[in-house]
Amino acid sequence: xxxxxxxxxxxxxxxxxxxxxxxxxxxxxxxxxxxxxxxxxxxxxxxxxxxxxxxxxxxxxxxxxxxxxxxxxxxxxxxxxxxxxxxxxxxxxxxxxxxxxxxxxxxxxxxxxxxxxxxxxxxxxxxxxxxxxxxxxxxxxxxxxxxxxxxxxxxxxxxxxxxxxxxxxxxxxxxxxxxxxxxxxxxxxxxxxxxxxxxxxxxxxxxxxxxxxxxxxxxxxxxxxxxxxxxxxxxxxxxxxxxxxxxxxxxxxxxxxxxxxxxxxxxxxxxxxxxxxxxxxxxxxxxxxxxxxxxxxxxxxxxxxxxxxxxxxxxxxxxxxxxxxxxxxxxxxxxxxxxxxxxxxxxxxxxxxxxxxxxxxxxxxxxxxxxxxxxxxxxxx
Amino acid sequence: xxxxxxxxxxxxxxxxxxxxxxxxxxxxxxxxxxxxxxxxxxxxxxxxxxxxxxxxxxxxxxxxxxxxxxxxxxxxxxxxxxxxxxxxxxxxxxxxxxxxxxxxxxxxxxxxxxxxxxxxxxxxxxxxxxxxxxxxxxxxxxxxxxxxxxxxxxxxxxxxxxxxxxxxxxxxxxxxxxxxxxxxxxxxxxxxxxxxxxxxxxxxxxxxxxxxxxxxxxxxxxxxxxxxxxxxxxxxxxxxxxxxxxxxxxxxxxxxxxxxxxxxxxxxxxxxxxxxxxxxxxxxxxxxxxxxxxxxxxxxxxxxxxxxxxxxxxxxxxxxxxxxxxxxxxxxxxxxxxxxxxxxxxxxxxxxxxxxxxxxxxxxxxxxxxxxxxxxxxxxxxxxxxxxxxxxxxxxxxxxxxxxxxxxxxxxxxxxxxxxxxxxxxxxxxxxxxxxxxxxxxxx
Numbered sequence: 001x002x003x004x005x006x007x008x009x010x011x012x013x014x015x016x017x018x019x020x021x022x023x024x025x026x027x028x029x030x031x032x033x034x035x036x037x038x039x040x041x042x043x044x045x046x047x048x049x050x051x052x053x054x055x056x057x058x059x060x061x062x063x064x065x066x067x068x069x070x071x072x073x074x075x076x077x078x079x080x081x082x083x084x085x086x087x088x089x090x091x092x093x094x095x096x097x098x099x100x101x102x103x104x105x106x107x108x109x110x111x112x113x114x115x116x117x118x119x120x121x122x123x124x125x126x127x128x129x130x131x132x133x134x135x136x137x138x139x140x141x142x143x144x145x146x147x148x149x150x151x152x153x154x155x156x157x158x159x160x161x162x163x164x165x166x167x168x169x170x171x172x173x174x175x176x177x178x179x180x181x182x183x184x185x186x187x188x189x190x191x192x193x194x195x196x197x198x199x200x201x202x203x204x205x206x207x208x209x210x211x212x213x214x215x216x217x218x219x220x221x222x223x224x225x226x227x228x229x230x231x232x233x234x235x236x237x238x239x240x241x242x243x244x245x246x247x248x249x250x251x252x253x254x255x256x257x258x259x260x261x262x263x264x265x266x267x268x269x270x271x272x273x274x275x276x277x278x279x280x281x282x283x284x285x286x287x288x289x290x291x292x293x294x295x296x297x298x299x300x301x302x303x304x305x306x307x308x309x310x311x312x313x314x315x316x317x318x319x320x321x322x323x324x325x326x327x328x329x330x331x332x333x334x335x336x337x338x339x340x341x342x343x344x345x346x347x348x349x350x351x352x353x354x355x356x357x358x359x360x361x362x363x364x365x366x367x368x369x370x371x372x373x374x375x376x377x378x379x380x381x
Numbered sequence: 382x383x384x385x386x387x388x389x390x391x392x393x394x395x396x397x398x399x400x401x402x403x404x405x406x407x408x409x410x411x412x413x414x415x416x417x418x419x420x421x422x423x424x425x426x427x428x429x430x431x432x433x434x435x436x437x438x439x440x441x442x443x444x445x446x447x448x449x450x451x452x453x454x455x456x457x458x459x460x461x462x463x464x465x466x467x468x469x470x471x472x473x474x475x476x477x478x479x480x481x482x483x484x485x486x487x488x489x490x491x492x493x494x495x496x497x498x499x500x501x502x503x504x505x506x507x508x509x510x511x512x513x514x515x516x517x518x519x520x521x522x523x524x525x526x527x528x529x530x531x532x533x534x535x536x537x538x539x540x541x542x543x544x545x546x547x548x549x550x551x552x553x554x555x556x557x558x559x560x561x562x563x564x565x566x567x568x569x570x571x572x573x574x575x576x577x578x579x580x581x582x583x584x585x586x587x588x589x590x591x592x593x594x595x596x597x598x599x600x601x602x603x604x605x606x607x608x609x610x611x612x613x614x615x616x617x618x619x620x621x622x623x624x625x626x627x628x629x630x631x632x633x634x635x636x637x638x639x640x641x642x643x644x645x646x647x648x649x650x651x652x653x654x655x656x657x658x659x660x661x662x663x664x665x666x667x668x669x670x671x672x673x674x675x676x677x678x679x680x681x682x683x684x685x686x687x688x689x690x691x692x693x694x695x696x697x698x699x700x701x702x703x704x705x706x707x708x709x710x711x712x713x714x715x716x717x718x719x720x721x722x723x724x725x726x727x728x729x730x731x732x733x734x735x736x737x738x739x740x741x742x743x744x745x746x747x748x749x750x751x752x753x754x755x756x757x758x759x760x761x762x763x764x765x766x767x768x769x770x771x772x773x774x775x776x777x778x779x780x781x782x783x784x785x786x787x788x789x790x791x792x793x794x795x796x797x798x799x800x801x802x803x804x805x806x807x808x809x810x811x812x813x814x815x816x817x818x819x820x821x822x823x824x825x
Contacts, residue, residue, distance in 0.1 A: 132401070142400050144441060161401040161435035201436050216436040288549070295709075309705045316544040316553060323558065368555040375496060375541040375555075377571065378580035379591060380598070 016062035016120060020074050026058030027078045031085040039086035042211035043349050047167070048089055049125060052096065055082065055089075056122025061096050064248065064303075065104050065120065072244065073300035076251040080293075083255020084262065087353030088209040090252040091360070095127035095165035095172075095212075098245055102128070102173040102230050103192065105241055110227035111192060126172050127165030129193065129217060130238075130245075131361035133175035137238065138370055145176035145219060147189055153225040154178065154189060162203055164214040170195050172217075175234050176224075190234035191224045198222060208352030243314045244303035246362060250296045253321025253357045254289065256350055260325075260332035261285050263347045267336055280331035285324070292320055312374050319367040322358040329354035383409040384420030397423050398445035402435035405445055465490025466763055467552055467561040469542045471499035471525060472588070474567035474736030474752050481760030483532050489764070491534035492561075494554055496541045496568075497590050499525025505749060507592045508617035509781050512624030517593040542568070545710035547729045563763045566707065566718055566727070566734040570700035570747060575668075582671040582679050583609065583694040586618060598693060603627050607681055607691035609668050611638035613780055615697035616655065620782045622695075623658040630689060631655065632681075636664045639780070642789065644799035647809055647825045654785035663689070700747060702738045717745045723770035725759050733759045741773055750776035791821035799823075 016023065035051055042048050055061055060082070062068045064075035075097055083090025100119050103111040118124040136143040145158035156176045166172050174193040177185035201216035231237030264282040268275065275281070296317050302310065333340040333347040340347035358364050387394055387408075394409035406412060406426075411419040414433045417426055423442070430439055466482060468475045471493050479491055493499060501523040510520055529536035537556055544553035545564075552559045572585035584595045599606075603626045608619045611633030619631040631638065637648030638655065652662055663683070670682040671694060678690040702717040713719035713728040717740030720726060725733050735755035737747045754771060761768035780787040794813055797820070803810035813821040 144401060144437070159401070159437040159441055161432075161437055201431075203436065204434060218438070291546070291548075312543060312705065313709060320544065320553065371543050372496075372539070372541050372555040375543070377585070377591070379594060380581060380584055 014057045014059065016059040016065070016068040018059050020063075020071065020077075023059040023063060023074060024077060024081060027055060027060045027081045030054050030058060031082050035082060035089055036085040039089075039346065039349065040344055042086055042088045043208050043352075045210040047211050047213040048086075048092070051089060052092060052125060053122040055093065056096075056120065061093060061122060062100060062120035064097055064244075065100055065116075067104065068120070070303070072247065072303045073297045076248060076254070076296060076300055079248070079251025080255040080258060083252045083353075084259035085255075087252060087256050087259075087350065087356065088212050090255050091209065091212055091356070092127075092165050094249055094252060096125060097248055098128045098130075099126040099165075099171070099173055101241060101244065101248075102190070105237070106190075106230040108227070108229060111230065125165060125167075125170050126192070127163065127170070129160050129163040129166075129172045129174040131162070132160055133188065133234075133238075134361055135366065136177075137235070138366065138373075140366065140369075143175070143177040143185065143188070145174060146185075147176035147178045147224070149178065149180065150223065153223060153229075154191075156191075156219050156222045156224055158219055160217045162214050163217045164212040166195050166200070166215055166217065167213050168195065173230060174217075175238075187232075188234040189224065189232045190230040190237060192228045192230060193217070193219070193222070194228070207355070208349060209356050240304065240306070243305065243311050246318050247296070247299055247303055247314050249360075250318055250321045253318075253325040253354075254293055254296065256325040256353050256357055257285065257289050257321070257328040259346065260328035260350050260354075261289060263332045263340065263350075264335040267339075271335065271337065275335050278331060278334055280327050282335075285328045285331065288324055289328070292317065292324060296321070308374055312371055315362070315367045315371050315374075318362065319364055319371075322354075322364050322367075325354040325357045383407070384411070384418075387420070389422070391422065394420075395423065396445040397442040399432045399435065399437060400441050400443055401437045402432060404432055404434045406442060464550070464560045464562045465492065466563045466565065467491075467559050468493045468565040468567060469495075469552070470567035470569055470736070470738075471495035471497065471501075471536070471538075472567065472569050472736065473504060473749060474569070474738075474756065475565070476501060476528065477753055477756035478565050478567060478733075478735065478759050479532050479534055481756045482763060483534075485760065485764055485766065487533065491532070492537060492559060493529070493534060494537045494540050494542050494552070494559070495525070496539065497588060499528070499536050499538050500589060501525070501528055502589045504588075505781070507586055507589070508614055509621050510592070511596070511599065512621040512783075514625070517589070517596060520589065520592075542706055545706055545712075547710050547712070547732060550731065562731070564732045565759060565763075566732065566738055567736050568703070568706075568738050570702045570717075570737040570745070572696065573699050573701035574696055575698055577668060577670045577682075578609065578696050578698070579671045582673060583696040585696050586614070587700065595693075595695070599625070599627065604692040605678075605690070606630070606693045606695065607632060607679075607689060608695050608697060609681070610697035610699070611635070611662070611664075612641070612697060612699065613639065613778075616651065617781050618695060618697060619660050620655060620658060620784055623655075623660050624783075627693075629659070630661045630663060630691065632663045632666050632668060632683075632689075634665070634667055638662065638664075641795065642778075642793050643787070643823070643825075644811060646799075646801065646804075647787065647811060647823060650809060650825055651780075651782070651785050651787065654782065658784055700737065700745075702740070702745065715743045716740045719743075722773055723758075724762055725755055725771055726762065733762060735759060746773070746776075748776045748778065785825055787823060787825045789821065789823045791819070793821045793823070797821075 060078035063071040079090050079093045103116045132144050135141045147154040147156045175190045199218040329350040336347050397406045411417040411421050502520045541555045572587050586592050605628045606622050607630045608615050609632050619629050622629045667684040668681050672680045674680045679694045681689045708714050718734040720734050720739045722741050758771040775792040778789040797813045799811045809825045812819045
C-alpha cells in the first residue's frame, strides 16, 4: 500500500507521510499502551483528546487524504488497531477522518489550507453531523437543519440530537436543507459548523462510549459564509464521498472483533477445556476476520469508484463488520465467563461497543434497506 | 397515569412524534419528567420544553399518524435452526427445483429467497398477454405464499441476496444471514440497457411485476408506443401491443428484424407480417438518448439525428446475468454462472445454478424448455440420488408472432449460408448446412 507520496518524506519523524508500517507501529504502541489503560475511563466519559493528538502525531488521522497518498486501507487498519483497545477512540478517529475528508474534498481554499493541516496534525479537532442527513437522503427521516438564503451565504436553524467529537473550539461537517418560499426544500448545503457559534446541549446517558464528547447541537440563525462552505449543492458531493465515508467505518467493527478475539485467546489455555463447547470459537472468528479484512482492504483501493455494484459491496462489507463484531464480542464474554462479566472488564465493554457499531448510522437495518433499494431495477414511475 | 377523555372540546387526545429520536408525546400521558401533567395539549407545552430523550425542541415534533404496518406476512422472522437448501430466485427455475426436491423429500428444509413477491406465472405469456386481453390476475397462477405453504418451505419475499461466503456456506441477504447445506442460484438475468436509455423512461418486460406495471400504464387507452430492439422479445411485444390496439414503432439496429436468427428472405416475411398489423419499423437505427418532453411524451433521439416521440417506451435490448454476487464469492463466471454441463454444479460443488443465469461453455441459454430437466438434475444431486446427468440440447425456439410464427430447430450459426428448401406464398423453410449436414432449420 505504500505510495510514491508516502516515500517522499518517509524519513519525517512524525505525521501521515511516513511509511505504512511506521504509522501502524506507532498506532499499535499507543493502542497497546496508554489507550488500553484508558479504555475503561473513556467508556465512562473521559474524552481522550490527548490520545487523539498522539494518534495524529503518529500519522493515523490523515493517511486517507489525497495529499497523503489516499491510503484508505492504512487509515482503516489504524482505526482497527486503536479499536481493538478502545472502540470509542476508534469511533473518534472515524469522526475525525471523515471531517478531514469533507474539508479536503470541498476544494474550498479556506478549508484545505492551514485549517486542514491543523486538523491532520491534531492541533484542532472536529467530527461529523451527517447521521440525520444521511438518513434523510435514504428517505428514513426528515432533515432537521433548515437554511434560508441570506446576503453572502445562508442562515441555518434547527437542532441535531447527537453529534460526536465536538466541543469548545471544535467543528463538524453538517448539512442543512435550503428552504426558499414556503416549506419546500430546494436543495441542501454542506458546511463546516463552528461549535463556538452553536449551543451544545448535554445528551442523556448512553450505555457506553461516553467519552466521545457527544452533544445535542442547536443552531439559531447561524450564518454560513463562503469560507465554511463544503458543498452547495450537497447531494452530488455526498454521492461522491459516500462509499468512502461508509468504508472507513469498517475499522471500528474490525477492531472490536479483533479485541474480542484477543480476549478469547487469553483464556484458551486455562478455559479451553470447557470453551470448546461454545459457538463462534476463536479459530472461526479469526478466519472470518481475516477474510473480511481482506475484502475491506480490497475495497479500500478504489474508494471513489462510483458504480452501484461497488457501493453495494461496501454496504455489504460494512454490515458484515457489524455482524462479526456482535458475534465476536458476545462469544468473547462467554469465553471469559464471570471475569468477562465484571463491569470493569474489556469483554463487557466490547459488548456495548459492538452494539454501537451495529446501530451507529448506517445501522445494520439501514444498510440492508439501502442494499435492497440499490438492487431494485429503476422503472418509469 | 393518563388523563381521562378530554373535555376541552378540541377532540380526542393527540400524539406528536419527535422527528429526531422517534419519541411520541401523548397528550393523555403528558411528560412527567418535565413536569407536564397528563392531559396537557401539545400546544400548551412551554416553548422551551425539549424532547426528554434526545433534547430537540418542540418545533422538531410533528403530529403523529400511525403508519400502516409493513406487510411482513410472507417473511418468517427467524431463520431455521437446521440448515438446508437455500434457493435464490422464485421464477420458474427456483420453483422447479423446490418442486423437484419435494417430490422426493418432504422434510429437508428449503428456503426460497426472492427480491420479488415470488408469485408464480408463466413467463412466455408476458409477451403475448396484452393482445389476448389478459390481466395480471389472469396471468397469476399461484401466489408465492400459497406455493410456499403447499410445498412446506420458507419464502423470504422482497429479500435480496447481497453476499455469499462459500467456504462458510452462508448467504447474506437484506433480511439476515442464511446458513445452507446446498445453495441453488436461480436468480435469472436482467435486462441490459445500452447507455443512453434512461431506466426511468423506458420499461423492460422481464418479470411479472414489471409487466403488471406496464399493463397498468397501457390500460389507460391506446397509446403511441416505441419498442427499442427488434430481437425475439421486441418483435413479440410489438405484435402484442399492436393487437391490443396501440400504435407501435419498432426500432431495430439492422435493416430487418431478428438479424441474428433470420436470413434476409425470412426477415422480409416477418417484416411484412408485422407491417400488416400496422407496426412501423425503423431499421438501421440506434437510440442515442431518451428525454422527457414537455407534455409527458418521451423523445427518442436517434443516431441519424432525427427524433421520435412516444407516450410509452419499451426497451427489449437483451439480457445480462448479474455477476456481482457470484464473482465476489469467487465462483467461475463466463457470460453467466459457469456450471458443469452434466451436474449443473458451479465451481463450488455445493452450489448449483440453472435457468437464465447460467452459461454452458460460455453460452447462456435463456429458454424455458431445459429448465425442468435442469431442476430435476439439481434435485437429484442435492438429495444424493443417482442420475444419468443433464444433457443439453439446443431447444426448439418459437417466435410467438401470430402474424408469422417462426420455429427454429438447432441454433442458427452466425455467418453460415441459408438454403431455401421450400418456398410458397404462406410457407418458407430454410436450412444451414455444415459439411453437408443440416445444423439448423427454420420454418416460417
